[in-house]
Amino acid sequence: MPENVESATTDQQSRELPGRIAIPPIKGEMVHLRPAMIEDLDRMDVIEAYLGASNITGKDSGAERSAVHAWVRRSVAWSKGESSSESGVGDPESRRTIAWSIVTESDHDGDGAVDAASSNNVIGMIFLIDIDGWARSARIQVVLGKDYRGRGYSRDVMPRVMTYGFAPEPAGLGMHRIWVAVPEQNTRSVSVYQSLGFVPSGRSRDALWNAADNRYQDLIIMDTLADEFDPIRSLDAFGMHVIEDNPGVKEALSAREHSLAIRINADKSDAKDGDKAQAEHSAVEENRTASSPRSAWSSPSAEKTVRTQPSRGGSEGGKQPSVERKSVNGDADVENNWPYGSNERKTSKEAWWRTLGRGRKRDTEGK
Structure with a gap:
């Protein structure tokens, strides 16, 4: 064949x-x-x-x-x-x-x-x-x-x-x-x-x-x-x-951890690229300022604008975002990349769905 x-x-x-x-x-x-x-x-x-x-x-x-x-x-x-x-x-x-x-x-x-x-x-x-x-x-x-x-x-x-x-x-x-x-x-x-x-x-x-x-x-x-x-x-x-012993959950955990690791590595790479780009930009501007002392780049306000310009992937002032962070949706940081560790289980005793059905009259539900 x-x-x-x-x-x-x-x-x-x-x-x-x-x-x-x-x-x-x-x-x-x-x-x-x-x-x-x-x-x-x-x-x-x-x-x-x-x-x-x-x-x-x-x-x-x-x-x-x-x-x-x-x-x-x-x-x-x-x-x-x-x-x-x-x-x-x-x-x-x-x-x-x-x-x-x-x-x-x-x-x-x-x-x-x-x-x-x-x-x-x-x-x-x-x-x-x-x-x-x-x-x-x-x-x-x-x-x-x-x-x-x-x-x-x-x-x-x-x-x-x-x-x-x-x-x-x-x-x-x-x-x-x-x-x-x-x-x-x-x-x-x-x-x-x-x-x-x-x-x-x-x-x-x-x-x-x-x-x-x-x-x-x-x-x-x-x-x-x-x-x-x-x-x-x-x-x-x-x-x-x-519920970790449900079918498929272990595989989902493994896949999600792998996805988070890829995302974190990508963020680190972007941060490094941002640092490099900011350093190159600063070097170019220093040379430009030295060769043209009367240009707009030599004014204090313009210089401040250049130095505080956000770099790629960064925040104002060229500061890079920390890769060790937690997002609002449960994405985890570098040290703990899973939202439900043994010591940080969320309580759902007051979750909305625990009291949603109470007080409803069954003879009118669904009509």
Whole structure:
């Protein structure tokens, strides 16, 4: 076999998804995720997960329910190693889906009862849909019961699922791109996705029907890439912590430390170049002043302007920025390039999402 053909074949094989997958459980601060089961589909009905679907995903409730049923069955089939034909779910492009049930064992709304007791503590599901091994791309979607929306659960689970999705195999799926599709009227979800690092990448005009306003609406496509997504910042922005034994987290830590090291070295290089450029500039001006004593360069004010001119990468007066610094977003300094050391864990006891759901009336939520 020619070398180039063999190389192409090897590359193609490396991009194939496994025939069977072990779906890992994932821990969150508010909830935890376990592989979704067929039995959980009835529980989604109990929590009224499809109520108001047209405002959230742009689908009618029946279509949303059918999609969730198909996603869960595809996920279960993949975990059993069944092919598309064996599972009874047609999949001509062999794109797979992973479904997790979002489970709580706490009383987050402060009503004195464990949340979602009637549904075996299931409050919703989160999916990686249409996992494309060739393009290394997947779509993410969260479906929550009507009483559990707007309380920060998506912000707790989405970064953790995305970390697993981006993590290299075998720790994760090794995806290059994760994307979402959201109706233009769902501005709350757009805001959440932006806080997680998604950026708008396209718009499908009049792709959805807005039943509430009796008009068509656009579908906004947003995505983020493996080298753009920062699971630490996306959690830190909402007062949540990294859970280091979750799948893919160790790999994310290693990749981020490597990225920070590259950035710090680049800053040092810029600082050295700035010093060199400032020294050369000063030498040129000294020679110029000596040869032209009556020129503008010899005036005290002009001389002051020259000497206080910021150098490349520097601040006023030619001072270079210190490379030993911490940024406001959790980027660390040279000595400690990780925001969550053993002695500096942030407390999230007063985080906004811990009290967000309290005092809400469940009979009006989601209406």
